[in-house]
Amino acid sequence: MTAIKKILIANRGEIAVRIARACHETGITSVAVFSEADRSAKHVRYADEAYEIGPAPSVESYLVIDRIIETALQSGCQAIHPGYGFLAENPALPAACVAAGLIFIGPDSKSMALLGNKTEARKVMVKAGVPIIPGAMEPLKSEAEALAAAAETGYPVLLKAAAGGGGKGVRVVHSKEELPSAFTRAGAEALSAFGNPDVFLEKYLIEPRHVEIQILADNYGNVIHLNERECSVQRRYQKLIEESPCCMLDSAMRERMGRAAITAVKASGYTNAGTVEFLVDSSGDFYFLEVNTRLQVEHPVTELITGIDLVKEQIRIASGEKLGMSQEDIGINGAAIECRISAEDPETFLPSVGYIRELVEPAGPGVRVESGISADYDVPVYYDPLLAKVITWGKDRKEAIARMLRALDEYKIKGIKTTIPFHRKVLVDSGFAEGNYDTGIVTRIKHNRTNDYLEISAIAATIVAMNDENVDFVSDVKQDDRWKLSGRMYGGIRSI
Amino acid sequence: MTAIKKILIANRGEIAVRIARACHETGITSVAVFSEADRSAKHVRYADEAYEIGPAPSVESYLVIDRIIETALQSGCQAIHPGYGFLAENPALPAACVAAGLIFIGPDSKSMALLGNKTEARKVMVKAGVPIIPGAMEPLKSEAEALAAAAETGYPVLLKAAAGGGGKGVRVVHSKEELPSAFTRAGAEALSAFGNPDVFLEKYLIEPRHVEIQILADNYGNVIHLNERECSVQRRYQKLIEESPCCMLDSAMRERMGRAAITAVKASGYTNAGTVEFLVDSSGDFYFLEVNTRLQVEHPVTELITGIDLVKEQIRIASGEKLGMSQEDIGINGAAIECRISAEDPETFLPSVGYIRELVEPAGPGVRVESGISADYDVPVYYDPLLAKVITWGKDRKEAIARMLRALDEYKIKGIKTTIPFHRKVLVDSGFAEGNYDTGIVTRIKHNRTNDYLEISAIAATIVAMNDENVDFVSDVKQDDRWKLSGRMYGGIRSI
């Protein structure tokens, strides 16, 4: 067992802050790294120490393994936490850590490489008896091979980056006419996002549910699962809303899926926290999708229903401690739900970068916010659009949803567009409210607008427009007084 | 059973927002009332509707029962929630509600009056077999009577406002020389704060622990308790930090105190949520102190360990529903702690009013914030200095404390002084950390400052002072460029 006193966090944004918070609570010194664009970012200000590691593009900073290892060594860290994204699923990082005498807070390089290679992972699962989705077991070498594999499983098919995850580099192809250009694009995206152009193909299940199992595995062969998360609210394979427990699972099915997840983890020699993702069809059959060999974006929903701090557990496992709990200790307390708040237009999902000039985060009973932003912050164009996450807890699912709707109403991020209005639409959708939904839900959600607040909004727009245009809409108040008044109202601060 | 669709919240600040949040989550329309000073306050903006009820001083607005009843009727409310403070323990409000056909969310006028009269309450408890603290059973009519009563119980004694609560109008008197002026001041404060000059006297237990039991009682005789809260971190009988569970209680003592609390509630015919306060001496004997006939400031710590939303339960009980749970359903999940954030100097506790120009509230795992303030808000001089509360949850007390320390470090309220630094000192105190403390803890806390950050702070002060004084501390950057730069750094916003 190695005492970890100082951790380098090889990430940015909300997850870097999340990890620094766990360090703060456990007396561990946190070390942030940052690109030139991130000098004033929240994770830099939050950590105890912070070191610049290169220019804004992540290939020149957050993805440079040597620079990160060097920074960890020079600052006296014992361990590196990769967060999610960036290097989190790159087996070269744990390998470099071992070579440098550093602890990698995650699995070892070998099991990460095995599970990161989707085709190899599928082979292991087949051998261990975990059900998988039909498809090609090897990366596709050519368009011709892709066409042949698709013909065998039958359309629609999915093209997926072998090194991918998190919905990046995933494309659905409905016909052989679409396949050639989709194959080219998927390869290019895979190369750009993960540095590896390999793409493989599998049968596309029509609107299944996405259900995943959180696991914890120590270095002594002890593996437990921390229940499931339902992540079917997705758009282009990007999760948007996650919850636990899943409405579809009863305790028997939960136990079956939990056992399958533990089998998958043991078969691959995996340790630390990880997630086994499954697709579940309408008959309740589930298929292994992949193992995410890292902390998930959506890990807080599991934390809220189990009371377990997953980042602290990751650190404890990495330092060589045995799991402090067994499967019987893991219960389900109430229900939790997460909405990912991204800098995207809520209807087109186009990125919306810019300057955040007002920020009010939700609070109160049952509301947890994990955020990488702050007021007076310029959202950079270089990185993922995920700004923050809201997670709510309720004694039951209905209360968790009611609290989420309240939280979304309280959330104010001014200056850029965000996905907050999108989440409201999903939460009030009757299918979602009843728990009866699948990965097709987003395309079915209507973006209907009510006209209930048209008049009040028009009044507000008029008054602000008059103010903007400096229209002197009163004769009895002098312009000077008006500005003095405004100055007072904004507390002596106003736009220049 | 009466369906409550619309509630008037006869309060302001964080508790008014707290109640409005519960309304939002349950589909109830919330109606705020506000004084002239509170037009832009958070509770006004949070509620669905808001009505002005008078000038800034609370005797002309928040304490005017007729105006509140009239507003409730005119806006079509079925019920009034009083919060805490203001009219919450004034039996005239529930009486006026009944007369107007409105539901009062709290006990009936009779039991409130009985328990609000400390001497009557003590008589009821004696009769029911609940142990009480020795002292005079009647309000003191004169200085002479006070001197006589004090001589009988022996000094030190406490002088307490009969209509009081929350530490207001409570004075400790150590000798007969101090008594006359203390008696005068206590009477004056009681009159000013509660509209009733009656003061009574009791034996002052030296540094006991303050432990209280949260109860819920429906209109059908069902009474349960929701465990204890330890509230011994007090200054001048004003609670500052509360937690649950209490380190001193084992399950046997918890059960004894819970039973005593239920007995107290049943003996007084009390309904809705309430709190039975006890003092516990070092031998573990406990004495009835009083019943707080309302929601407590510190109710969230109980919510976090039981998962029960007390405001929603209050509304359900008031609408005539039976308790939806029994004593066996109430467990203790982890540990919770609350720090009250007040607009006071952290060392002198003198009020600090003013303009809040920057506000960053803590967030992340296990952190709940209940706040009545926002950025760009002028804290008015007219009301209680309580600005907000931070409540943290942990799987055990140690984690809850670690999270609270983290939360306090994250909390930034700029422009006024707050009690945040005081809380940090308490939390790191060894007595507190070990759970071994009593109501004397605040006087024992040292306000020692380390010099660890003296140098960095001096550097920061120098650079800000140079900036303030517009000292041109560079020759190679033109003044114009500097301001342009600053403008960019503050995102186009700067002080005028």
Place this chain on the structure above:
Amino acid sequence: MAFEVSDGEHLLKVEASRLEVRPHDELFEVEVDGKKKVVSISWISPAHLSILLDGKSYNVEVERFGKKYQVTTRGEIYEFAVTDEREVVTTEKPQAGGRLVVTAPMPGLVVEIMCSDGEKVEAGQGVLVLEAMKMQNEITAPASGIITGIPVESGVSVNLGDNLFIIES
């Protein structure tokens, strides 16, 4: 002065005059489509108004995106053009017929040009790929026609609103 406020579907005529300035709010008389009301406005920040109208409390956020006012209240979002009687205050310029200038919907990096200058394209056909926030976004032709100009090239960074290509039909 009266203003015309349009969200594309509805057109409201709004007239506002200030009645009183008080320490914590301003009272306006507002006439909407001929009906007069008194509203209390408290400016929480330049983009955030607290409005009381008939007792209802509205937190209204008003942001300007380009030439439109985007108003958010109680979870609903409206986008308005606001014009006054005397002159156009803010409005979209009508598109020149037959010639469409397609601009960048967000800042990003042009990673691929899929068509060449002079090429005939169908509506919906991909013309170039813009990468931002790690996502590749295909920018498609809004109408069928001929590409008559692509002022960007692969590898170039563009800002919001920069011209990407021109189509003539």
Place this chain on the structure above:
Amino acid sequence: MAFEVSDGEHLLKVEASRLEVRPHDELFEVEVDGKKKVVSISWISPAHLSILLDGKSYNVEVERFGKKYQVTTRGEIYEFAVTDEREVVTTEKPQAGGRLVVTAPMPGLVVEIMCSDGEKVEAGQGVLVLEAMKMQNEITAPASGIITGIPVESGVSVNLGDNLFIIES
């Protein structure tokens, strides 16, 4: 230019000059008591600086209360007077000997005057009661002497820093 920074117990000599202005921060060379260091300063807001020094990251909040700079970082609070070599930038004026003007430590309502003009008082004796935020605060004599002026009366509201009474010893 060198500054003297004092918290009452310690006196530090600080000299700062800007080396470089970058898009997201400014680099300063700072000399403290003769030792030179390079620090990165990023202004998060006018009262909130992010400082990197020797790799350590400090969120430093600097607020001016009256004539003192109050600095908060990592939970510690320091109050400094900052003076420069050429002239006094900010410092407390020395008290005029023998004559003390006691000012209101907070805004509030004078609810009681406990002494009369010309009365002899002991240090610590209550002179008047100021009510703010529902608490009664006794304002006591900071030194023994004679009250030579009480410019307020019961029922009057005072602001922070308003004169309450004068004591001459």
